[in-house]
Amino acid sequence: MEAREKILDAAVRVFSEAGSRGATTRRIAEVAGVNEVTLFRQFGCKERLLREALFRVSERPSFGSLPAEPGDAEAELVIWASGHLRELYAASSWIRRSIGEFEENPEVSASSCSGPALVARELRSYLDRLQEQGTIAADADTGAAAAMLMGAILADAIGRDVMPDRYPFSVDEAAERYVRLFFRGISARADLSFRD
Amino acid sequence: MEAREKILDAAVRVFSEAGSRGATTRRIAEVAGVNEVTLFRQFGCKERLLREALFRVSERPSFGSLPAEPGDAEAELVIWASGHLRELYAASSWIRRSIGEFEENPEVSASSCSGPALVARELRSYLDRLQEQGTIAADADTGAAAAMLMGAILADAIGRDVMPDRYPFSVDEAAERYVRLFFRGISARADLSFRD
DNA sequence: GGATCATGCAAGCAAACACTTGCACCTACG
């Protein structure tokens, strides 16, 4: 019964490199070290195999989470963001592929975002708590801020390899820099700017 | 000589929908309303056709730019950012595909980012000018700020269709919200936060 | 020991693929 696992792992690897069209059953079987026929006997057809493989990836648990009750908000956000960025960066080739196949296969792309969607909701509720606490400005645009921070992290994860000159700092310090700006953006009152 | 143009346009459309592997010569010819043989007589092989078609897209001029000498910085940034976001959003399916094929074809993906790369450099020099002017904080992290704003815009453009619930505001107001947060982030001095 | 079941191997099938050839057509230009 271990053939199934080997095939699923190989399917994810080959899909990341070549996409669903390029992930041929022969190549998946070769990478898995398994006969091609076994693949069809286990999964019936290529489509079911890919669906199961990609579903498994999107279901793997995400690491780290924000504390329910905020303490040192900026420090907690830095830890959380750098963990999230590292996670996305490690899976960047798979993420790029999933995004790229959205036109062809919207469900797969969408399901691959179920993890990040949970993370986004977590961030939003954390920000709301901060607002209740009075830690950040009452008029802060938390919805846009959450989208902006998560967008910046996602773009960093998938864009750093593609456009290296756009990121004049390492992955390790990226999250801290983003969070610092993010935190200034939601902390400052509208009437309290540098110019005053 | 108009067959060439029709084929190139069709190639871009089909590539956006199906990727380079899915963009078959038959389908491109069909969409172009041209015989498949004409395609080979004009471009020799599929690879050269796709290369020329994708190069043409990445070479089309970008609209709008930041003024050389900043006036009302926040307003200028809003105009610029919303124009940039609209532009990316209009090309989102093509961008997603190009990103998705980075593993397979790094040069194409990279060349498709030559436009955004110019835009990024423009933003950076604009921010440096603002810093010289004293409009924004002298210790502001302009490199990270530029990456963050452009990343947020890119992620919005390619992610809004994929994860609609992550963006609780319309495309039209997105840029303004991002820029406002961005501007607060780089305007506020480190010692001048909401808590003081 | 015998039955069951997952697997490997060799071979093959029909479809789709990139690409070619030969010929007829039409338009433009001298």
Add this chain to the structure above:
DNA sequence: CGTAGGTGCAAGTGTTTGCTTGCATGATCC
């Protein structure tokens, strides 16, 4: 008028793709 060049059409090439079949092998369980 005649020639040259771009195009359409029909047919076909060899390769790759998803998927199937038949049979041998090895482990597992009763």
